[in-house]
Amino acid sequence: MKQKHFHFCGVAGSAMATLAILLKQSGYKVTGSDANVYPPMSTMLEEQQIDFTNGYKKENLLPHPDIVVIGNALSRGNEEVEYVLEQRLFYQSMSEVLKNTFIRGNCPIVITGTHGKTTTTSLTAHLFTYAKQDCGFFLGGKAENFPVSAQACKNKNGYFIIEGDEYDSAFFDKRSKFFHYLPELLVINNIEFDHADIFDSIEDIKKSFIFMLRQMPRTGKIFVNGDDTNALAVVKHAFCPVVRFGTNEDCEAYIHNIEVEKNSLSTTWELTYQQKTYSFTIPLLGEIYVRNATAAILNALEANIPLQTIQEGLQSFKGVRRRMNSIPTQTELLVFDDFAHHPTAIRASIHALKQAFPTAKLHVLFEPRSNTCIRNDHQDTLPTAFDEANFVYLYKLHRPQRIAPEKRLNLTQVQQTLQANQKQAYLADSLEEIQAQVQGNIQKNDIVLCMSQGDFGGLPHTLATSLIV
Secondary structure (H helix, E strand, O other): OOOOEEEEEOOOOHHHHHHHHHHHHOOOEEEEEEOOOOOOHHHHHHHOOOEEEEOOOHHHHOOOOOEEEEOOOOOOOOHHHHHHHHOOOOEEOHHHHHHHHHHOOOEEEEEEOOOOHHHHHHHHHHHHHHOOOOEEEEOOOOEOOOOOOEEOOOOOOOEEEEEOOOOEEEOOEEEEHHHHHOOOEEEEOOOOOOOOOOOOOHHHHHHHHHHHHOOOOOOOEEEEEOOOHHHHHHHOOOOOOEEEEEOOOOOOEEEEEEEEOOOOOOEEEEEEEOOEEEEEEEOOOOHHHHHHHHHHHHHHHHOOOOHHHHHHHHHOOOOEOOOOEEEOOOOOOEEEEEOOOOHHHHHHHHHHHHHHOOOOOEEEEEEOOOOOOOEHHHOOOOHHHHOOOOEEEEEOOOOHHHOOHHHEOOHHHHHHHHHHOOOEEEEEOOHHHHHHHHHHHOOOOOEEEEEEOOOHHHHHHHHHHHOOO
């Protein structure tokens, strides 16, 4: 029998590469191409013996593959895209391939929301794996409990746990990726305005969620943030049971007695659900992670995983790379690297650190990098996200040319607003400048928090090894 051949146009994207590797490990022939493939992505692909080409050209599609997977970064005018259309080759989005190859036939657990998707998905996958359930997963980040970011179910009728992104699927399919994931158990962590490059309003985003809910079977179940008005508005359109989780006493799954342990990276809380109250501890900081963990717990309880196994699994969770990671230092400073880039997530991360280390001065470094972050949609709300920081260091916009000048975030205005609120705020155009600013203010036992959707030019690790107190 002929081995099915997948060719990835845009193979160097993190999700695309993860899927390419998963297909290769599942016995398919996989090739790829991209504009630039460099480490660590090139190393990953080479280790899996996936042939790839730097640059897009029609010769990469000879002989014709069975399925061309077109990444959502590609558009009309790309040489390979045009060749696929002209030659009438069979093509799909990444989301469609995931659905048809790994999701269909299993019980999909789909984790959605503006914030917390990767952590909640990783936690859920870890709990199910720890409980020795047959589960596959597809993660949007590097979970430290797993050597890989994706795996297939061993058999049909297993659980497939996947991060459901609301971003569009491809240039030919503007539906959100999560539309393709056929959820039977669904988490909606929260819904806020994001992805301003493809959504015009919060109502547009809510419509996308509602569109997904139309596919859920009546036997499915939705776990929704009961403290989020947008999420609650969406689930009014559900065709299956809805369980609200949150700190509101009216929630079916009521979160209470949250305690961030002082001078520690740990949080405890209680959960009252179905007339029972449970106690949990997780080695992560703050309420946002309690909510993520609660969503994972509810999925585990739905799968009849024993309570003790869930509690042990939470304690053994090692976190997700670049989600409030503590970086080792040679001093008494604490340096953290965090992915937060939306005002709500920024505020939550800062608040969690202040709860854990209430007497420490907090230096927050922020790089506006995402398509939403470099726009002025959050011009007025961004400064308030830093309310609990002692020092704020703003780095220049990442690739501002993507956005028209009148739509760009005005960092000078953000700095002036912070200063008007008696905050020590700085604006830097280079990594060296921002490093010097931090060094000029840092004192013994201070905390440094670096926030960026990217790697911030390696600055978190540079500061961890170079700051002198």
